[in-house]
Amino acid sequence: MYVKNTKEILDKANKDYYGVGAFNINNLEFLQAIIEAAVEKMSPVIVETSEGAMSYAGNGDFRRGARVLAGMVMEFAEDAPVPVALHLDHGHDIEHAMAAIQAGYSSVMIDASAKPYEENVKITAEIVRFAHAANTSVEAELGKLVGIEDNVSVSERDATLVDPDEAKNFVERTGVDFLAPAIGTSHGAFKFKGEAKLDFDRLKKVKQITKMPLVLHGASSVLPRYVKEANDYGAKIEGAKGVPYDILKESVKYGINKINTDTDLRVAFLAELRKALHDDASQIDPRKLFKPGMNAIKEVVMERIDVLGSAGKC
Ligand code: G3H
Ligand code: 13P
Ligand code: ZN
Numbered sequence: 001m002y003v004k005n006t007k008e009i010l011d012k013a014n015k016d017y018y019g020v021g022a023f024n025i026n027n028l029e030f031l032q033a034i035i036e037a038a039v040e041k042m043s044p045v046i047v048e049t050s051e052g053a054m055s056y057a058g059n060g061d062f063r064r065g066a067r068v069l070a071g072m073v074m075e076f077a078e079d080a081p082v083p084v085a086l087h088l089d090h091g092h093d094i095e096h097a098m099a100a101i102q103a104g105y106s107s108v109m110i111d112a113s114a115k116p117y118e119e120n121v122k123i124t125a126e127i128v129r130f131a132h133a134a135n136t137s138v139e140a141e142l143g144k145l146v147g148i149e150d151n152v153s154v155s156e157r158d159a160t161l162v163d164p165d166e167a168k169n170f171v172e173r174t175g176v177d178f179l180a181p182a183i184g185t186s187h188g189a190f191k192f193k194g195e196a197k198l199d200f201d202r203l204k205k206v207k208q209i210t211k212m213p214l215v216l217h218g219a220s221s222v223l224p225r226y227v228k229e230a231n232d233y234g235a236k237i238e239g240a241k242g243v244p245y246d247i248l249k250e251s252v253k254y255g256i257n258k259i260n261t262d263t264d265l266r267v268a269f270l271a272e273l274r275k276a277l278h279d280d281a282s283q284i285d286p287r288k289l290f291k292p293g294m295n296a297i298k299e300v301v302m303e304r305i306d307v308l309g310s311a312g313k314c
Contacts (some may be wrong), residue, residue, distance in 0.1 A: 002077035004108035006085040007137040007150035009044045010213035010257050014312070019308030020217075022087060024262035025243060026053040030269070031072060033294040035302035038082045038089035038202055039158035042161060043310040045082065045301075046106075046258060047073050048089040066103035074104065074278065080161040082314050087139070089260065096189050097127045107177070109139040117166065124174040132175070134187040139258075140168055140174060143182025145218055147191050157199070164205035170209050178213045178258060181206045183251075189240040189263050191226070196244055201253055207255030214313050216256045219243055221304075233274035237267070245307045252308055259308055268300045269293035 003009055013020050024082045038045035043077050050070050051062060058065025070086060077084035087107035092099045097108045106130055112120040112128045124140045131138045143162035152160075162181035171179060184198040185191060206212060222242025230237055243251075248259065272292035276283070283289055 001046075001080065002074050003083045003085040003106050005135050005137050006046060009083055009085055010137075010178060011047065013044075013257040013310070014165050014211075014213040014255075016313070017255075018313060019248070019257055019259045019311055020044050020046055021301060021304050021308055021312050022048050022089070022260045023265060024048050024050060024053065024260070025069070025073075026056050028072060030265060030297060031076060031295070033297035034227075034301050035076050035080055035084060035152050036266075037298045038084065039080055040298075041302055041311040042082060043303040043305045044084075044313060045305075046085045046087050048087040048260070048281050050089045051091060054088075054096065054099065058101060063099040063103075066099040066105070070100075070103040070105060070304060078294075085161065094123070094127060094130070095231050098130065100183060101131055101136050104279065105136060105137060107131075107137040109141070109180070111141050113141040113144065113182070115149050121170060121173050122242045124170075124176055128175045128177075137176040137177035137181060138175075139215055140170070140176045141180040141217070145182050145186050147186045147193070155282065161199055161202055162206060163201060166169045166210055168209045170250075170309055171212065171227050172197050175306045178215050180215035180217050183216075185216060187263070189220070189242070189267065191218060191220075191222070191235060191243065192206060192241045196241065196247055198235065198243075198251065203254045203256070213257040215258040215260065216243075216248075216251050218246060219251075219259045220249065220261050220267075221245060222267065223300065225263060226264075226268045226300075230242050230267060230274060232296035235269065235270070235274060247257055248304075249305050255271060259304070261304060264300050264304075265297050268296035274297045286294070
């Protein structure tokens with residue numbers, strides 16, 4: 001079933017201390033695989049699209065793209081026996097947020113974390129007003145998404161990662177529904193130079209202060225088996241490293257409820273596509289070439305549902 005407001009999914013996860021996967025899509029193939037995985041595990045799921053995905057799906061017109069993607073998600077969610085929400089990932093301005101809200105998205109993220117604090121508060125509060133009027137929830141981010149190295153000084157850490165006291169002030173002044181605190185993850189396939197490590201003390205403080213559903217961005221695990229397969233079939237992905245499953249589990253234990261994943265799906269799909277192109281060189285039907293990649297996405301999503309503890313939580 002399509003969930004009108006992502007809060008319905010995340011408030012439950014917050015209360016019962018489990019995580020729900022939020023998976024990025026740009027197209028039909030990723031969506032079908034994600035929903036199949038959620039149904040097989042009887043797990044709630046959040047599908048999310050970036051501004052780039054909206055533009056891509058609308059052939060350059062992000063408003064049209066929002067409608068195309070929302071139509072597709074609602075169609076596949078309708079008869080799925082699990083809750084499916086649609087979320088705008090990293091919205092940067094009111095235009096994209098409004099396009100998503102008008103297309104019927106279940107929640108929007110406003111990411112003004114690169115702006116000065118007062119501006120972040122102002123733009124987030126403004127979007128919360130519009131979104132709440134449409135029964136849509138809002139996620140915002142505090143701190144910068146960068147991997148934290150061991151040799152980084154305390155003051156550098158403070159300047160980069162979420163400030164728990166600021167989180168309290170931010171939530172009170174904006175009315176935001178979910179918060180993404182920067183605790184040391186980053187986007188993409190190269191998250192850590194050394195050992196994977198997150199700032200759990202900061203996470204615990206933010207949870208204690210806000211008590212709200214929290215979001216982990218840059219949460220892909222960058223699975224070695226798919227990185228290897230991609231490289232075996234011609235990719236050049238050297239030194240890739242993600243967030244291991246035990247760290248994801250710990251994050252959930254300390255209060256993370258929405259776990260954003262894009263890179264893992266991209267790597268798995270492309271590894272299998274490279275293999276299919278190699279193994280079946282005479283194949284000219286893209287649908288047949290995409291199928292192994294879709295199966296790999298389904299497998300990755302099912303594995304993450306088990307790690308996050310959302311199986312059976314419908
Ligand atoms: O956080 C970013 C997501 O991975 C989406 O990336 O802007 O390339 O669609 P994108
Ligand atoms: P990954 O690059 O780790 O998949 O992160 C995705 C994300 O945070 C989307 O907002
Ligand atoms: Zn992100």
